[in-house]
Ligand SMILES: Nc1ncnc2c1ncn2[C@@H]1O[C@H](COP(=O)(O)OP(=O)(O)O)[C@@H](O)[C@H]1O
């Protein structure tokens with residue numbers, strides 16, 4: 001797949017003599033040595049990565065690791081000292097002022113940590129801002145702005161001023177303002193870090209919801225590993241101005257590439273990233289509705305279990321039967337339909353393990369994992385939930 | 391006693407004098423144009439104030455006072471104006487106002503421009519700052535000298551001296567205001583691809599406006615403070631009445647003119663402050 005954004009050998013140095021710092025960097029000196037010798041701060045040190053169309057690419061790292069410096073190079077708020085950045089195949093590092101403005105107006109929008117809203121303008125005027133810069137006529141501008149205000153759930157607040165809103169709402173305005181320009185690429189620099197945890201979680205879920213509809217290419221920055229793994233299709237971990245590992249959340253957890261990432265991963269509450277699909281088993285023991293109770297009993301005995309899920313021809317879940325009921329049914333010549341129970345729990349394959357703990361402790365049956373059509377995808381037994389918690 | 395030796399003496403004043411004489415001789419047409427322009431502007435304002443019926447002016451001040459301050463204040467300002475008129479100083483007030491308004495307008499144009507320049511450019515501010523320090527430590531009388539040299543006696547040199555005296559706060563507070571605008575806000579504007587001059591107009595100046603208004607308020611107060619001083623070089627109005635009363639030891643006349651100046655200063659101060667407060671976009675809650 002052709003990358004939407006391709007960053008190649010990006011270096012960014014703060015200070016008035018970046019070239020002398022760059023030479024030292026090329027000789028293999030590290031950030032601290034260069035700071036001591038030249039007084040120049042290396043913000044980004046030889047970073048390369050690709051971002052694909054429609055993915056959420058998270059850059060994670062401790063404060064000062066260079067995350068902001070990288071993301072700010074992507075819309076040229078920071079000027080790269082060396083390296084290339086291709087967006088849709090064009091090297092934006094070579095852009096002149098006019099091209100940069102055009103790119104910012106049309107292709108790439110940013111959401112800021114402290115929102116960056118214009119406090120002398122109303123919510124509506126803020127959301128209209130980018131469109132105004134592009135020269136969209138006022139009527140059209142208003143229409144688009146109102147749509148986007150609705151998208152982020154702020155209808156009715158159009159005439160308020162930013163400082164009359166809560167932090168969460170202000171960031172919704174920031175998001176609406178960025179979305180109003182309909183950019184391909186959304187840059188989000190710790191957009192939820194200034195919010196309290198509850199609001200933060202809510203915003204994360206909403207971002208995922210929005211993304212499933214909008215399919216933007218999102219670069220998302222965070223210092224919170226839980227947030228990174230919750231949102232990221234892929235995650236890049238930064239340390240001392242370098243990227244130390246890139247991968248899917250699962251890849252990073254399963255095989256941290258060095259001690260630094262291991263430490264990072266230790267922090268993580270694993271229940272928040274392990275999902276139902278990671279611990280379910282494709283159930284081998286299954287009974288079809290047209291089978292009789294005796295088949296069910298055989299199936300359970302063969303697998304050493306006390307209950308079994310019943311499905312129809314299309315694998316749609318019909319219910320569960322217990323071994324006692326099935327044996328009784330054979331004697332009373334009942335059909336399988338007559339002894340189906342429905343007091344089991346179901347879940348989707350995306351559910352986090354943490355959410356299943358309570359269900360698991362309340363039922364003696366396994367938990368059924370189903371899709372939207374009620375098709376059985378697998379089952380989760382209690383013991384695997386507990387092991388998922390470790 | 392040990393005096394400074396006579397042989398080591400230079401006449402700096404002579405050089406300055408030469409420069410000024412050269413300027414006056416060669417730039418006569420320029421100074422003439424400035425003088426005529428300023429004077430007609432000044433007279434226009436004065437005539438305008440005299441043309442509006444006095445009760446309309448009082449009513450307007452009362453209403454504005456009520457709008458930006460409070461009921462009581464509005465009425466109080468009206469009463470103050472009424473007293474000035476009652477003491478027979480309405481025309482003097484109009485003249486003084488014309489000088490102050492003209493000076494303040496020009497000061498604000500110069501002050502905001504230089505203030506923006508100093509906020510943007512380190513070099514400009516390293517040039518402007520010491521100049522401002524010098525201007526503010528110098529006694530106001532000193533400004534009368536170049537004013538008289540360039541423009542002679544009358545209203546125009548009064549305006550000129552007042553501008554030099556009153557502009558520094560406008561410059562300082564504009565610079566401060568622009569520098570204080572949230573970095574992230576400006577970056578947000580850049581991130582949408584707005585050109586810099588538009589960011590200045592649409593983001594930085596509106597954000598800086600309340601603080602700039604404070605600067606304008608201070609400039610106005612300083613212009614009021616120059617009223618008596620500048621009457622020494624021929625400015626008419628309330629200041630001249632004060633000066634005359636001092637010369638004649640006329641306490642009654644001095645009191646009436648003096649209290650009128652105080653009233654005027656209070657009214658202008660409160661009204662400009664009130665307007666500034668109206669534009670304080672709840673900014674205090676930003677961290
Ligand atoms: N404008 C700047 N001038 C000088 N140094 C800077 C500037 N911005 C960031 N830095 C330095 O660059 C490094 C990376 O900073 P940053 O990219 O902001 O990190 P992060 O976003 O991961 O916290 C830090 O050492 C920081 O001090």
Ligand SMILES: [Mg+2]
Nearest residue numbers: 067068069190
């Ligand atoms: Mg940062």
